[in-house]
Amino acid sequence: MGEDRFNLPPGFRFHPTDEELVVHFLYRKVALLPCHPDIIPDVDLYRYDPWELNGKALSGDNQLYFFSQITQERISPNGYWKHLGVDDPITSASQTVGFKKFLVFYIGEAPVGIKTNWVMHEYHLLDGATTSRSSRRRGKPRIASNEWALCRVHESNCGDDGIELSCLDEVFLSMDDLDEISLPN
Amino acid sequence: MTMALNGKSRVPPGFRFHPTEEELLQYYLRKKVAYEKIDLDVIREVDLNKLEPWDIQERCKIGSTPQNDWYFFSHKDKKYPTGTRTNRATAAGFWKATGRDKVIYSNSKRIGMRKTLVFYKGRAPHGQKSDWIMHEYRLDEITDNNPQSNVSSLAGETSQEEGWVVCKVFKKKNLHKILHSPQSLSMTGEEDTQMLHASRDGALDQILQYMGRACKKQNELNNGSNSRHAGPTEPTFANGVHERFMQLPPLESPPLPPLHVNSSDQTSYLISNDGPDPNQVHQPEHVSDWAALDRLVASHLHGQSEPSFFSIQDHDLPLLHLRSSNDVDLWGFTRSSSLVPDPLCHVSRASI
Numbered sequence: 001m002g003e004d005r006f007n008l009p010p011g012f013r014f015h016p017t018d019e020e021l022v023v024h025f026l027y028r029k030v031a032l033l034p035c036h037p038d039i040i041p042d043v044d045l046y047r048y049d050p051w052e053l054n055g056k057a058l059s060g061d062n063q064l065y066f067f068s069q070i071t072q073e074r075i076s077p078n079g080y081w082k083h084l085g086v087d088d089p090i091t092s093a094s095q096t097v098g099f100k101k102f103l104v105f106y107i108g109e110a111p112v113g114i115k116t117n118w119v120m121h122e123y124h125l126l127d128g129a130t131t132s133r134s135s136r137r138r139g140k141p142r143i144a145s146n147e148w149a150l151c152r153v154h155e156s157n158c159g160d161d162g163i164e165l166s167c168l169d170e171v172f173l174s175m176d177d178l179d180e181i182s183l184p185n
Numbered sequence: 186m187t188m189a190l191n192g193k194s195r196v197p198p199g200f201r202f203h204p205t206e207e208e209l210l211q212y213y214l215r216k217k218v219a220y221e222k223i224d225l226d227v228i229r230e231v232d233l234n235k236l237e238p239w240d241i242q243e244r245c246k247i248g249s250t251p252q253n254d255w256y257f258f259s260h261k262d263k264k265y266p267t268g269t270r271t272n273r274a275t276a277a278g279f280w281k282a283t284g285r286d287k288v289i290y291s292n293s294k295r296i297g298m299r300k301t302l303v304f305y306k307g308r309a310p311h312g313q314k315s316d317w318i319m320h321e322y323r324l325d326e327i328t329d330n331n332p333q334s335n336v337s338s339l340a341g342e343t344s345q346e347e348g349w350v351v352c353k354v355f356k357k358k359n360l361h362k363i364l365h366s367p368q369s370l371s372m373t374g375e376e377d378t379q380m381l382h383a384s385r386d387g388a389l390d391q392i393l394q395y396m397g398r399a400c401k402k403q404n405e406l407n408n409g410s411n412s413r414h415a416g417p418t419e420p421t422f423a424n425g426v427h428e429r430f431m432q433l434p435p436l437e438s439p440p441l442p443p444l445h446v447n448s449s450d451q452t453s454y455l456i457s458n459d460g461p462d463p464n465q466v467h468q469p470e471h472v473s474d475w476a477a478l479d480r481l482v483a484s485h486l487h488g489q490s491e492p493s494f495f496s497i498q499d500h501d502l503p504l505l506h507l508r509s510s511n512d513v514d515l516w517g518f519t520r521s522s523s524l525v526p527d528p529l530c531h532v533s534r535a536s537i
Contacts, residue, residue: 037198
């Protein structure tokens with residue numbers, strides 16, 4: 001599953017911002033509004049280990065996107081997703097519209113599983129976001145069991161994909177401060 | 186679904202121009218140097234000398250969606266008619282190369298090179314470093330099997346200082362922004378300090394050691410540059426460099442991982458410490474020492490090599506936070522290395 005169907009020129013791919021994920025995709029999903037393009041599939045996350053998601057979720061730029069119904073037990077056949085405890089707010093037009101949770105996949109049984117490089121960002125709407133705009137500013141959201149979350153899963157590494165500065169670039173960059181030291185170039 | 190740019194129509198929500206390095210080189214730059222038509226004018230032509238980095242985002246925007254990186258073609262010109270240096274000065278500052286060029290591969294075949302540059306405001310040598318970074322990609326193919334290649338005659342075979350390049354400009358992520366995010370509240374100062382000390386010394390030792398090997402490799406490349414092959418020549422000088430790195434004085438406290446003298450030991454060090462994905466690390470060494478070094482730096486940044494990190498990882502920290510703290514650490518240890526100027530002077534001398 002990918003962006004092939006859009007007939008876009010090379011280099012265009014699904015690379016949404018947090019705001020787009022929440023406002024365009026998740027909000028419309030939860031509010032039962034038509035979503036165009038309707039490209040993010042529903043996946044029962046907890047039936048699959050993260051490496052099984054390829055082909056079931058929408059892939060874009062090494063990330064896998066899918067909707068999943070929210071559960072508190074994030075257990076898969078061979079491991080579990082551990083919530084890292086802190087949520088990041090997602091804002092749109094200076095209003096908080098949702099939040100994202102950070103999770104890491106562990107192989108084995110909690111709490112003694114082995115940590116992996118699989119990372120999940122789980123996007124949630126703020127409670128009430130679909131009913132009343134004025135209620136968005138409420139505090140800690142209440143999570144209804146029948147709500148949807150939008151999940152973004154990837155395998156993290158500090159690889160040099162040219163998108164950001166690699167760790168090594170950073171080293172060189174900081175060494176430039178050390179009085180014009182020049183390395184082979 | 187159809188799309189057009191420049192306001193006539195738009196890219197579907199969530200989609201962006203986010204090309205891989207391979208796409209930039211193989212599709213866009215190859216077409217550019219061959220004067221082929223590119224369907225959509227997504228990458229503009231820019232005169233780098235007349236464009237300040239903060240104007241690039243307006244000039245090179247694609248559609249109306251927010252962007253974090255911008256792309257353009259630029260024609261590199263020599264600074265002086267007789268010299269080999271490229272002129273990258275603008276009215277407000279100049280672009281300065283940093284680090285070492287990276288080889289870009291496609292299906293394990295070399296297709297081009299990437300140079301990383303930083304924008305400095307002002308005039309050399311007193312410029313003030315900014316957060317603007319440019320990756321400059323040029324075609325550079327090994328064409329032994331295909332000497333008649335169009336691309337190589339247009340771009341590759343000429344000097345690397347002239348011809349079309351495709352550039353990506355972005356702003357380096359601001360550390361302070363990440364540091365002041367809510368995540369950092371979950372860490373106590375004590376843990377922070379522990380983390381800073383944990384990866385400082387061992388990391389620098391290993392980096393310098395790798396640099397010794399990288400210098401050696403570079404030396405070989407230089408010697409073989411006429412034939413465009415990296416041949417196994419002249420190991421003596423490079424070994425001398427290596428030896429000198431072996432004799433670096435320890436920094437502040439004893440290095441945590443012992444230095445290994447031969448390269449096979451280094452490989453095993455990487456494999457045993459670099460997280461749960463040995464396949465990624467266990468590449469043949471000849472692929473790229475620099476890639477290995479990068480992973481090494483990464484592993485230190487992520488704290489996977491140091492026992493003292495384990496206690497921290499139990500504290501439910503988001504990955505984001507681990508990363509950001511260690512970025513600080515990275516800057517910390519490079520700064521600390523400036524207190525010991527000698528070893529780095531070796532780098533400088535050895536590489537000239």
